Each structure stands twice: as C-alpha cells, then as structure tokens.
C-alpha cells in the first residue's frame with residue numbers, strides 16, 4: 001500500500017472484518033516506513049490510517065485505534081523519527097494510542113533499541129513490544145524491564161516452565177497469536193500454547209490474529225482452534241477479554257464506554 005487512499009481503505013476494510021468477528025475494540029498495528037516507497041511521507045501514512053479509523057468508526061459499531069511500529073532492522077534514529085511525529089495533530093493524537101517494535105529478533109534485540117524505546121517512554125507513549133517470538137526469553141524480560149505494558153507473542157516462555165514461573169502475577173499482558181505462531185514455527189505445535197499455566201500464574205494474556213491475510217485467519221478461527229484442542233473454554237474467553245480492557249491503550253473514559261455494553 002503506497003498511496004493514502006489504499007492505506008485509508010485497508011483500515012476501513014480490517015475494521016469491517018473485525019466487526020464481523022464481533023470485535024468492539026481493535027488496535028491495528030502498522031509500520032509507516034513500509035509505505036514510503038513512492039510519494040508518501042511518514043506523516044502522510046499516519047494521517048491516512050487515522051482517517052481510515054475515523055471513517056470506520058462512523059460506519060461500523062467498533063472502536064478503532066492504531067499502534068505504530070518501528071522495525072528492529074531499522075536504526076534507533078529512523079524509529080525515533082517515526083515516533084516523533086505520531087502525535088503531531090489532534091487527529092493523530094486521538095487514534096494512535098501506542099507504539100511497538102516489530103520484525104526479526106536476535107538474542108539481544110531489546111538493548112539494541114533501548115534509545116528508541118526510551119524516547120517513546122519519555123514522550124509518554126504506551127508501549128507494546130514484539131519479544132519472545134523467535135525463541136529468546138531474554139527479550140521478554142528486557143521488554144518488560146524497559147517499560148512494555150504488553151508483549152507481542154512472548155511464546156518462548158512456553159519452552160521453559162521454570163522461566164514462566166518468574167512471570168507470576170506480572171502486570172504485563174501477553175498478546176498470543178496461536179495460528180501465526182504455529183505457521184512461523186515460533187511454537188512446534190498448537191498444544192505448546194499453555195494457557196492453563198498463564199491462568200494459574202495470573203499472567204494476563206489475550207488471543208490475537210497477528211495478521212489476517214498471511215495466516216488466513218480471523219479471531220473466531222483462533223478461538224475455535226484453541227477450543228478444538230481443549231486449550232481454552234468459553235468462560236475463559238470471556239474472562240480474558242474483560243481483563244484485557246485494563247491493558248488496552250485507551251483512556252479510562254473510552255474503557256468505560258466499552259464496558260457499558262459488556263453484558
């Protein structure tokens with residue numbers, strides 16, 4: 001997507017698909033830098049997606065917010081340059097609720113990006129970080145230490161029960177993406193997803209799609225996959241969704257709005 005219109009339309013389209021899944025609140029991630037190959041500036045991409053969110057909210061019964069991704073193969077300078085612009089106008093301020101660092105991981109990813117993460121923190125931005133998707137538990141620790149409120153994936157924790165115990169009662173939510181994690185071999189089998197342990201250790205988590213197209217999934221399929229493998233119950237799906245509202249990157253008034261129609 002290299003034009004403003006295509007970006008705007010794709011946000012509307014994903015929001016439309018989301019509301020068909022029954023989603024009332026969605027946070028969409030995107031990496032602005034990927035969309036600057038033709039004529040768009042970073043600022044153009046930010047405005048285009050926010051416009052999409054605004055239109056989607058007027059058309060569908062869903063609250064749409066955006067997360068801006070820096071990339072781990074980009075420099076701190078490049079990522080900071082993106083983070084710098086995300087609250088430049090009222091429209092951007094309303095719809096962009098946080099930042100992320102996505103992309104490939106090595107054994108010491110987080111420290112390499114400490115500067116960009118610190119910048120986001122100093123700016124008061126809410127932070128979720130991709131970590132522990134490619135086998136390295138250290139990145140999950142580091143991401144938490146550096147102030148992430150949520151962790152993208154974090155499934156490396158399932159390989160080490162002892163390490164998992166250290167996260168007991170953590171107030172950092174894991175964004176688990178079961179079908180994507182199987183597809184990318186982040187986990188060897190769906191049964192590796194040990195939601196019972198997360199519940200027992202009081203580690204907050206939520207089920208996500210990661211991406212809908214490459215993984216050919218949607219939220220219903222994710223839940224069905226877990227239900228068919230006896231990894232979750234309907235009651236637990238309700239519980240984690242309600243708990244996740246606490247971890248959404250919106251203000252308390254918007255949270256109240258979502259809770260209003262909960263039952």
Ligand SMILES: [Zn+2]
Nearest residue numbers: 102130152210
């Ligand atoms: Zn991801």
